[in-house]
Amino acid sequence: MQVARSYVFSKYLVTFLVSVLVSLLVGGCVGIQPGGGFNLVSVQQEWRLGNRLAQDIDRKANLVTNPSSVAYINQLGQRLVQQTEFRNLPWEFHIIRGREINAFNIPGGHVYVYTGLIQKTSTESELAGVLAHEIAHGVERHATQALSTQYGLGIITSLLLGQNPSVYEQLLAQILGAGYLASYSRNAERQADQLGARYMYQAGFDPNGMVIFFQKLLEEERERPGLIEKFFSTHPLTEERIRNVSYEISRFPPRPDLITDEPQFHNFKNSLVRGDIYERDWRRVRIPRRYRY
């Protein structure tokens, strides 16, 4: 009896020690990470994984490459990133050409926004609200937290070491297909709203832009269900969520210098529309042979 118990105990001890060793080998400090919550991925590993994913998305998604549009979205994103504790890491903002009204972040500071969503925004602060929300998911590391819970140590370890192509491909397919890694919890959404609103305020943007845009999407979804399906599947919007963030914003000290809109936003939006029409026509319109030269 005594022997059996100590055998069981030592078996547990060995399992424990092996898992500690594996976690040390992976280079992560398993457990509570910056950003809070359970995470099996270190910040350094996350950024490495993100770069790998972003390179593949680059090859496979229809990204806007026009330098002035890319520069604008990155400059807008950077103003918000500067308000976060991850301001020294290299963030990248990308535009995907597509009708989807959606935006998402993947591990390692990459934020993607669809042209369909940009078309729906009316002011710069509305677009800043979407970016700020995605940046907050990134700072809180919700994507790698979700992956940690979903996959567990064994799969995460082999994924990070590049030894599990099937999980990696699955991840990439999920991102490219639906634009999400995992649905975040209601709590994660609330956190992203609150933090995002704070980043906006600190960066000098009117945080109400976020509320106005979310309200607009919610109303449209009610009128024409299914239209904004993608955004709702990654970031379910509810009246309660919008009320909560409005309340948070009402507690910020008044700041008369907050920006709602800037002309450069409209230049960006217009050039994107022009670019889109051009691309669409180019693909669809076949020029008859006799007109070719």
Ligand SMILES: [Zn+2]
């Ligand atoms: Zn969200």
